[in-house]
Amino acid sequence: MSAKNSKSGEVATLAAEIRAYCAANANPALATKYARYFKEGYDAWGLLDKNHPYWNEKEAAWREAHAGLGLKGFLLLGEELFTNGKYEEGALAIRFLKSFTAQLDARAMPGIARWFAAGIRNWAHVDVLCAEVLSPALASGRLGLQDFDTWRASTARFQRRAVPVAMLSLLKTPAPTAELLMFIRPLMLDPERVVQQGLGWFLRETWKREPMPVEALLLEFKQQAPRVIYQYATEKMTPARKAAFRRG
Numbered sequence: 567m568s569a570k571n572s573k574s575g576e577v578a579t580l581a582a583e584i585r586a587y588c589a590a591n592a593n594p595a596l597a598t599k600y601a602r603y604f605k606e607g608y609d610a611w612g613l614l615d616k617n618h619p620y621w622n623e624k625e626a627a628w629r630e631a632h633a634g635l636g637l638k639g640f641l642l643l644g645e646e647l648f649t650n651g652k653y654e655e656g657a658l659a660i661r662f663l664k665s666f667t668a669q670l671d672a673r674a675m676p677g678i679a680r681w682f683a684a685g686i687r688n689w690a691h692v693d694v695l696c697a698e699v700l701s702p703a704l705a706s707g708r709l710g711l712q713d714f715d716t717w718r719a720s721t722a723r724f725q726r727r728a729v730p731v732a733m734l735s736l737l738k739t740p741a742p743t744a745e746l747l748m749f750i751r752p753l754m755l756d757p758e759r760v761v762q763q764g765l766g767w768f769l770r771e772t773w774k775r776e777p778m779p780v781e782a783l784l785l786e787f788k789q790q791a792p793r794v795i796y797q798y799a800t801e802k803m804t805p806a807r808k809a810a811f812r813r814g
Contacts, residue, residue, distance in 0.1 A: 573639050580632055581646045587624060588613060588654060600653075604688050606760070610653035620654065625661055637666045641677030648684040656681075656691045664698045671708045679717070682725035689760055692724045693731055700728065701735035711749050718750075723758040730768035743776040747783050754787045759794055766798025774802065784811050 593612030601608040613620045644659030703709040773780040800808045
C-alpha cells in the first residue's frame with residue numbers, strides 16, 4: 567500500500583471512530599438548545615458542553631494516536647468531517663488544525679479551501695477557524711493577503727466571510743489601512759448577509775483604528791452597498807455621524 571493510500575485509510579478510520587463516539591454520546595436536547603443561535607441551520611450531535619470529554623480527553627487522545635498524519639492528513643480529515651454537516655465534527659477538525667498553526671502557510675490554503683466546499687455552513691465554524699488559525703497566521707506573516715485573493719470570489723459564502731474576519735488580526739499590525747480597505751472592496755456589494763455581517767464587523771474595527779478612510783469608503787458605496795454592512799460598520803459612531811451614511 568502506498569503512503570498516500572495508507573494515510574487516506576487512517577483518515578477514514580479516524581473519522582469513523584469519531585462519528586461512532588459522537589453517535590454513542592449524542593444528546594438531542596443539547597443540540598436543540600443551541601440551535602437558536604444559527605439562523606442558517608444547525609445540525610449537531612449535542613456534545614457542545616465545553617466540559618464534555620469529547621473536547622478534552624478524546625481530542626488529545628485522537629491527536630496523539632494519529633500524530634503521524636501530520637498537517638496534510640488532518641486537512642484531509644477536516645474535509646471528511648465537514649461533509650457530514652455535524653457541528654461537533656467540524657469544530658473538532660478546527661481544533662486539530664490549531665495544533666499545526668506554527669506550520670501553516672500558503673501551502674495549506676487549498677486544503678482549507680476544500681473544507682468550505684465540503685460543508686462549512688455556519689458563522690461559528692468560520693469565525694473560530696479565523697480566530698484560532700487563519701488570523702494568527704496572517705498576523706505572523708506566514709500567510710499574506712495574496713493567499714486570500716481567490717477567496718473573495720468563492721461560490722461558498724462562508725469562504726468569502728472568512729476574508730474580512732481573518733483580516734481582523736492585521737489591525738494590530740503595521741499593515742496600511744488603505745491596503746486593507748482596497749482588498750475588501752470586492753465584497754462591498756456581496757449579496758449574502760453572512761458576508762455583509764463579517765465585512766461590517768471588519769469595517770467597524772478598522773474605523774476605530776483610522777476613521778477617515780473607512781468613512782470615505784462607506785460614503786462611496788452608500789447608495790449601492792447592502793445596509794447590513796452599514797449597520798455593523800457604523801455601530802460605534804454617534805447618531806449624528808451615522809446619519810451621514812444613510813441613503814438619500
